[in-house]
Amino acid sequence: MFSLRFLRNYNKQLSILRLKSISAANTTAKVNDKDGAVQYMGQPTNETHPHLINEGEVVPLITKLELQERRQKLIDLITSQTRKRYPELNRHVIVIPSATKKYMSEKIPYVFRQHSDFLYLTGCMEPDSCLVITASTSPGQHQSTLFLREKDQHSEIWDGPRTGPENAVRLFGVDQSLPMKELSSFMQCCAQPTSSSLLWYNFKESPLPEVDTILQEYFKKVFSKVWDNPTSCIHNLRVIKSPAEIKLMQRSCEIASEAIRKTMHFSRPGVNEHEIFATVDYECRKMGAEMLAYPPVVAGGDRATIIHYINNNQMVRDGDMVLMDAGCEYHGYSSDITRTWPVNGQFNNVQAAAYEALLDVQTQLIDAMKKRPTLNQLYQLMCQLLAIRLGDIGLIDSKSDMNTKMRNAYDFCPHHVSHYLGMDVHDTGSVSRDIPLQPGMIITIEPGIYVNYKHEAPKEFKGLGLRIEDDVLVTEDGPVVLTANCPKTLKDVEAASSS
Structure with missing residues (x-):
């Protein structure tokens, strides 16, 4: 049903939007009434916003x-x-x-x-x-x-x-x-x-x-x-996106990916979290998003171990990492991305080891989508993969049996690895997590590692918080990462975060 063909002509088809959105909440559309006078309406239409809405469209695309x-x-x-x-x-x-x-x-x-x-x-x-x-x-x-x-x-x-x-x-x-x-x-x-x-x-x-x-x-x-x-x-x-919805989702993901890349470059030791928040908000709106899709997490240092930290009011010190969970809303469709980066542009050895382990887990999870598992099956796989990789880096005892290691892995990542994404960030909440993935679905893949000071863990890992999250389209040909332009490899993250 859905394949990579839907994305090949994306840039050409999307050019009609000119990447410059106008918030429908604050703009109006007009048509001529029978007397030829201008009659304003409650939202944009093709007659007054042809750069935004084509003939025959009610909202963009x-x-x-x-x-x-x-x-x-x-x-x-x-x-x-x-x-x-x-x-x-x-x-x-x-x-x-x-x-x-x-x-x-x-x-x-x-x-x-x-x-x-x-x-x-x-x-x-x-x-x-x-x-x-x-x-x-x-x-x-x-x-x-x-x-x-x-x-x-x-x-x-x-x-x-x-x-x-x-x-x-x-x-x-x-x-x-x-x-x-x-x-x-x-x-x-x-x-x-x-x-x-x-x-x-x-x-x-x-x-x-x-x-x-x-x-x-x-x-x-x-x-x-x-x-x-x-x-x-x-x-x-709603859980199965139409070709038009996929194009809107693709653009939402592209905007948020580029905004996060620019925010990485902006960050530096001594910056305040609210400045980082303001930067990603500004960059998303500048590229056409109406708003951020949710209050973002901008967590420096050990605050990254608080999964829903949204105070965003602390200073980020040299040697800290920043965990940012942010996305934007573009004509009613949301993106949801998390990246973790060193504020000084250079991971230390412990940070790098944890980051590479987490990235390896996420890469395998995305690859596993080819077999169309359920979201809950992806979650079980995350626990298994984390159990192995956290043992490899010494965060948990690699000699323990698999059940014990999986319980430990859950302790260090207590949230689910995926949710449906679309008009809402946690989209279509009544749809079961126990149904196989289908072409046209868009989901997140977001494993994390959070080591707070109450955990029994080696000292060097305490206060470490990381998450890597991408938005992935299910197609007949396999998974397509819609947020692929957002820096993710260790090398690319260091390059993007170096001032």
């Missing part, structure tokens, strides 16, 4: 047709899964809310980020919206209704233009669009007791309280015996 196909695939999957479980059904009602704007304090909002499932199915980047798909159990028959905030002159003065329901069908390719205030009455029609309907809605984690309140009401009245959570179905679709 994702076409209206692909969004329609995603909705159809969701219906087909849901129908096939429930046909035997609920033979009496004649209709499905699937409700997917958007995110809502959140505030740090009064009138001071956080940067808005759209809910990934809603964005995946609609391409709509506006808050306080909702997608409702109604489908009969007959194959191929469904209707998508997008509920949006109405245009409001006063609100748009403060927060920017809205698309409005009147423009949504043309822009997003849905069947119809209605004002958000009509969602309640629409659901009332869907919840007629005479119809045998199955409600699909995530009651456990709703990103939009307004929708949750409405759905709770009709759930109790009508759907109390027939409801399900659509999240796993959506995640089963």
Whole structure:
């Protein structure tokens, strides 16, 4: 299905983006209305951002047709899964809310980020919206209704233009669009007791309280015996990336790789971790990323043994290594990279031995992906490989039996070696780690070594923390490392980190 052919024409196809992104949260698109006047909409379109969005695309590289196909695939999957479980059904009602704007304090909002499932199915980047798909159990028959905030002159003065329901069908390719205030009455029609309907809605984690309140009401009245959570179905679709998604992921990985390389070169003894943080953030945004994909870890010295260290406020001394875990978000798709380097540009003997051992483990894990193991099988393999290599360098007793060495290896690397990657950093969380890898999946490979001062270990290793993480695409021809441009060999890391 997926092979290296998808990447061969990557640079040519990606040139349409010109590598200069405009944040959709802070920009607008315009079209001409029937009177020829300029009509602004809530997100960029091809009419005003041709450098960013091609004709037929709703968001960069994702076409209206692909969004329609995603909705159809969701219906087909849901129908096939429930046909035997609920033979009496004649209709499905699937409700997917958007995110809502959140505030740090009064009138001071956080940067808005759209809910990934809603964005995946609609391409709509506006808050306080909702997608409702109604489908009969007959194959191929469904209707998508997008509920949006109405245009409001006063609100748009403060927060920017809205698309409005009147423009949504043309822009997003849905069947119809209605004002958000009509969602309640629409659901009332869907919840007629005479119809045998199955409600699909995530009651456990709703990103939009307004929708949750409405759905709770009709759930109790009508759907109390027939409801399900659509999240796993959506995640089963999202975990396999389309060619367009792979191109976006490739660019996200390229941006983060180059930003980390430049950050390595910037670092020097006496630098503060927050300066390193600021550098990678700046470099990612400069190359077109909207934001960092998550709060980065920038850990100098023994702080690298704290796996989720994000304080990033200490000085990095001569002789320390820096562990940086950072990635960026590029048009809705994330990268996730970790590199460890000597701040003075030269590994000492202990650091070099540990680094080479860890790199050897990671190299073997990536090679093992050719056989399409599960993520949990990769984790078991990591423990085995670490047990051998940590014994080789004297961190653990090489004469112990394998079970003991594997327990010791887990003690020095207590996290999993991989997760799915995509629109979210820890993507498609409902997808099992016990299914074989499939072409189109993108995963991380991230073994680590963390020796804190409480560990029983040789003195020279105490306070040592390392991780090497890459983002890897599964193809028919084998694994493709999307972050290959980020310095990784001992020689290349030393060269990149030498000022």
